[in-house]
Structures are given as structure tokens and as C-alpha cells.
Amino acid sequence: xxxxKQLTIGLFGFGVVGEGLYKVLQQTPSLRATIKKVxxxxxxxxxxAPAALFTTEKEELLSDESINVIxxxxxxxxxxxxxxxxxxxxxxxxxxxxxxxxxEHLPEILELQQETGLPFLYEAAACASxxxxxxxxxxxxxxxxxxxxxxxxxxxxxxxxxxxxxxxxFQSALLLAQQLGFAESNPKLDVEGYDAVNKWAIxxxxxxxxxxxxxxxxxxxxxxxxxxxxxxxxxxxxxxxxIAQAKKLSNGQVAAFVLPQFVKHDEPLSFVKNEYNGVVxxxxxxxxQFFYGKGAGSFPTASAVLSDISALRYNYCYEYKxxxxxxxxxxxxxxxLKVYVSFDDWKYIPREKFxxxxxxxxxxxxxxxxxxxxxxxxxxxxxxxxxxxxLILSPDPVIDNIDIINLKKRSLELAGxx
Ligand code: HSE
Numbered sequence: 001x002x003x004x005k006q007l008t009i010g011l012f013g014f015g016v017v018g019e020g021l022y023k024v025l026q027q028t029p030s031l032r033a034t035i036k037k038v039x040x041x042x043x044x045x046x047x048x049a050p051a052a053l054f055t056t057e058k059e060e061l062l063s064d065e066s067i068n069v070i071x072x073x074x075x076x077x078x079x080x081x082x083x084x085x086x087x088x089x090x091x092x093x094x095x096x097x098x099x100x101x102x103x104e105h106l107p108e109i110l111e112l113q114q115e116t117g118l119p120f121l122y123e124a125a126a127c128a129s130x131x132x133x134x135x136x137x138x139x140x141x142x143x144x145x146x147x148x149x150x151x152x153x154x155x156x157x158x159x160x161x162x163x164x165x166x167x168x169x170f171q172s173a174l175l176l177a178q179q180l181g182f183a184e185s186n187p188k189l190d191v192e193g194y195d196a197v198n199k200w201a202i203x204x205x206x207x208x209x210x211x212x213x214x215x216x217x218x219x220x221x222x223x224x225x226x227x228x229x230x231x232x233x234x235x236x237x238x239x240x241x242x243i244a245q246a247k248k249l250s251n252g253q254v255a256a257f258v259l260p261q262f263v264k265h266d267e268p269l270s271f272v273k274n275e276y277n278g279v280v281x282x283x284x285x286x287x288x289q290f291f292y293g294k295g296a297g298s299f300p301t302a303s304a305v306l307s308d309i310s311a312l313r314y315n316y317c318y319e320y321k322x323x324x325x326x327x328x329x330x331x332x333x334x335x336x337l338k339v340y341v342s343f344d345d346w347k348y349i350p351r352e353k354f355x356x357x358x359x360x361x362x363x364x365x366x367x368x369x370x371x372x373x374x375x376x377x378x379x380x381x382x383x384x385x386x387x388x389x390x391l392i393l394s395p396d397p398v399i400d401n402i403d404i405i406n407l408k409k410r411s412l413e414l415a416g417x418x
Contacts, residue, residue: 005068007033007309010061010092012083013074014040014047014054016181017097017124020298021071021305022049033069033309037061041074062086069312070094071305073124075185077101084109088116095308097124097301100189103198103214106205110320119317124304126199127152127277130293131307133318136206141321144284147247148207152199152258154275154296155183155190156222156242161273164230164240182275182296193221193242196258200244205320207246208254209328218333218379219258224390228366229342233392238262239270240392247398253332255375261393262340268292333376336404338394341384342368348387353377355404356411372399 009025011018018038025033038049039058047054061067062083070087072094074080080101085108087094096102102109102125113120123133127150136145151157155177162173174191177183182190189195197219204210204217222242233240243261246254263270268290272278277295282288294300322328336355343349344366351357357371378384384391399407 005313007031007069007312008067009033009035009069009071009309010064010067011035011038012058012061012070012072012080014038014049015073015075016298017073017301017305019048020302021073024299024302024306028306031306031310032313036064036067058083062090062092068092069309071309072096072098073305074098075100077104081105081108084120085112088112088118088120091116091118093119093312094121095305095312096120096122097305098122099125099195099198099202103201106201106211106213110211110323113317119312119315121308121311121316121318122202123308124301126202127279127291127293128154128295128297129300129303130277130279130291130295131304132203132279132291133206135291136203137318137321140207140281140283143326145207145248146282146284147245148203148279148281149243149245149269150203150279151241151269151272151277152203152244152279152295153190153193153196153242154277154294155187156193156196157272157277157295158182158275159191160222160225160240160242165273177275180275181298191221192223193219193258196221196242196244200246200256200258203244204246204254204256204331205323206318207322208248209320209322209324209326210254210256210331211323211328212331216331217256217258218375220260220385220391222260224385224388225260225392226342226366226390228364229340229390229392232340232342232368233262236262237265238395239265241269241272243269243393245398248329249332249335249398250400250402252329253334254329255333255335255398256331257337257375259391259393261397262395264395267395333379335375335401336372336399337375337378337397338370338372338399339384339397340368340370340392340394341389342366343389344387348383348389350383353381355408370394372404
């Protein structure tokens with residue numbers, strides 16, 4: 001695409017994000033970007049824009065040669081992938097906010113970009129208004145990222161804040177998240193962690209060059225968290241958050257997961273409330289950096305789409321530097337996690353699977369323990385999210401294999417065995 005050109009946009013979707021983008025573009029005439037046509041699924045729905053703008057025929061956008069950019073913000077992942085593939089093969093640059101589609105089709109999307117040489121940008125697909133993808137691509141263009149720890153789903157963070165700070169019920173908090181346009185059309189995607197793991201699969205690529213289907217990443221959502229867990233957290237001066245984390249291990253492989261986690265009050269992520277997202281990056285020399293911003297909602301998400309549209313004027317493309325120009329890292333589940341599990345009955349807990357249990361409370365109705373498990377055990381089994389059991393990670397949960405060996409050796413020494 002030639003630089004600084006007029007952008008003529010074909011927009012797919014006019015929901016929370018699509019309508020937000022329409023309004024935002026009207027307020028930024030300096031961008032020289034106009035929406036020529038909007039393709040929608042339901043023609044009978046009342047829309048806040050002139051009727052002539054809308055069509056239900058995708059070909060009207062995809063085959064229109066005057067349209068040089070397709071913006072795709074629909075929530076049907078399969079339809080979105082088809083639109084993106086046709087648009088790029090027809091020579092159009094694409095901006096997308098479809099996290100599920102991007103996470104599930106990453107290999108094909110990488111191929112499409114190599115094959116066509118066209119830009120495909122998706123900053124809105126992770127942490128909405130926080131420019132995390134471009135930062136990981138451009139600023140951390142090196143091999144020094146030690147870890148990333150983030151809140152990447154606005155709805156679950158909103159629900160946890162409303163439940164534990166404002167004493168709303170789970171159902172009322174979820175309803176509010178839906179009314180405010182934060183939740184997915186199927187809120188199970190938010191609540192059970194699917195949306196967060198999709199975003200994490202995308203960010204793992206830009207951070208570490210890892211291309212992994214979200215099914216292969218250890219995750220759950222906030223569906224099993226109980227009020228009693230929040231009480232334990234309060235007693236220990238901790239918060240409960242849904243945290244996505246990736247950490248480079250001593251052998252260079254990467255541990256990555258999305259799980260509820262206890263967060264200390266003095267950690268930056270403890271400060272992230274409601275629909276806000278936050279990302280803490282730890283890198284060599286810079287130490288810790290914290291990015292904070294709205295992670296859901298119409299205008300915050302549209303602002304990221306707008307920034308991608310703007311970047312297209314300068315032919316910006318992701319270079320996937322960690323994947324193509326460095327040695328990509330490998331994901332592993334061969335490490336250990338320090339976990340808290342609360343449960344109704346001991347019979348639901350396979351105690352033999354723990355490396356060790358260092359704390360347990362069995363007196364009240366709701367029992368809990370704190371112990372160490374192999375991460376592979378959690379990925380391959382599901383006892384920890386069944387029968388009302390609730391697993392929450394300790395504040396600094398990742399234990400390297402090498403540390404496990406040393407810890408075990410020390411405890412044997414202390415016990416006088418060796
Ligand atoms: N449902 C998503 C969230 C929207 O709550 O984070 C933004 O991706």
C-alpha cells in the first residue's frame with residue numbers, strides 16, 4: 001500500500017466495537033479514513049447510522065476495488081476467518097478485533113501474511129486500549145523478557161471487583177458487565193477463561209515467538225471461586241484476580257497459563273479494578289514495567305482499532321520478530337505450581353498427586369490446602385475444577401524443576417535422612 005493514502009473502509013460488524021469505531025472515526029476527520037459500507041447479519045435491527053451504509057452481502061465489501069481496508073469486528077470466529085482470508089487474497093489490508101479467530105487460526109494467519117505481504121493488525125484483540133502487541137513487537141525486540149503477568153479480561157475483573165468490593169452477587173455483576181458492553185455475546189467465554197486464554201495465545205506469540213493453540217495452554221476462569229476463597233484472601237491480605245502469566249524457566253522454556261491467582265496488595269495488578277486490564281513486564285535491565293488501561297468497552301476497544309487503521313497509512317506490519325528473527329521459545333508444562341485448593345470433601349482431592357502439602361484447614365465446612373503440584377498434572381486432569389473445588393495460585397506460583405530438586409534435598413537433610 002502506498003503511504004499516507006486515503007483509506008476507504010469496509011466494516012464487518014456494527015455491535016459494541018463496530019458502532020464505537022463508526023463514532024470515533026466521525027470525530028477524527030484528520031485520519032482521512034471513511035467507512036464506505038458496513039456488512040451486518042441482522043438487517044431488521046435499528047442502527048444509529050444512515051440505512052444506505054448497511055448491507056448483508058459480504059461480497060459488496062470484499063469485491064469493491066475502491067475499498068482498500070477491511071475492518072472485521074464480528075464475534076463469529078469461523079465467519080471472521082473466512083472474511084479475513086478473502087479480503088487479504090483480494091489485496092486488502094485488514095484490521096481485526098476477533099481474539100478467538102486469531103488465536104485459533106494463528107498458523108494460517110501467519111501464512112496469509114507471508115503469502116500476500118499485506119498487513120493484518122489486531123491490537124484490539126488483547127487488552128483493548130493498552131498497546132501491548134505493538135510494544136512487545138517493537139520495544140521488546142530482544143531476548144530479554146523474563147516474564148509477563150497480566151489481567152487480560154475486563155469482564156471477569158469487573159465481576160470480581162463488584163462481588164468482593166461492592167458485595168454484588170455473581171449474577172448481578174455479570175448482568176452489569178453485559179449491559180455495559182464488556183462481556184462477550186456468550187459470557188461463558190469470559191467467565192470460564194476462554195477469552196483470556198485466546199488473548200494469551202496471541203500475546204505469547206508476540207512476546208516469545210510461541211505459536212500454540214489455546215487448547216494446549218493451561219487455563220480456567222472464575223467460575224469456581226467461592227466467597228470463602230475471598231475471605232481467606234482477605235485474612236492473608238491478598239486479592240483474587242484472573243491472571244495470565246508467562247515465565248521463562250532456567251532451561252529457556254516458557255511456562256504459561258491463565259488461572260485465578262492471589263495477588264499481594266502492593267503488586268501493581270492489585271490496583272487493576274473493574275473493566276481495566278494491566279500488564280506487568282519483567283525484562284533484563286529494565287526490571288518491572290506496568291501498563292494499565294481499559295480492557296473492554298466500546299470506545300476503548302475502538303481506540304485500538306483506530307490506531308491500527310492509522311498505522312496502515314504508513315504500511316505498518318507486524319514482523320513477528322520473536323518468531324522469525326530470534327530463536328522462538330518453546331512452551332512447556334514441565335514445572336511446578338504452588339496452589340491453594342478449597343473443597344467440600346477430602347475425597348475429591350488426590351493427595352498423592354501433590355509433591356507436598358504445606359498447609360491445610362479441615363475444620364470448617366469449606367476446607368482448603370496449600371501445596372505444590374506438577375503443571376502437567378493440571379493440564380492433563382480436571383479434578384481441580386470439578387465437584388465444587390476451587391484452585392487459586394499462590395502469589396509467586398512458578399517453581400522451576402531445579403528448585404524442586406534443591407527444596408526436596410534440603411527437606412531430607414533437615415529430616416536427617418541424608
Ligand atoms: N469480553 C472481553 C473482556 C471484551 O471482557 O475483556 C474485550 O476483549
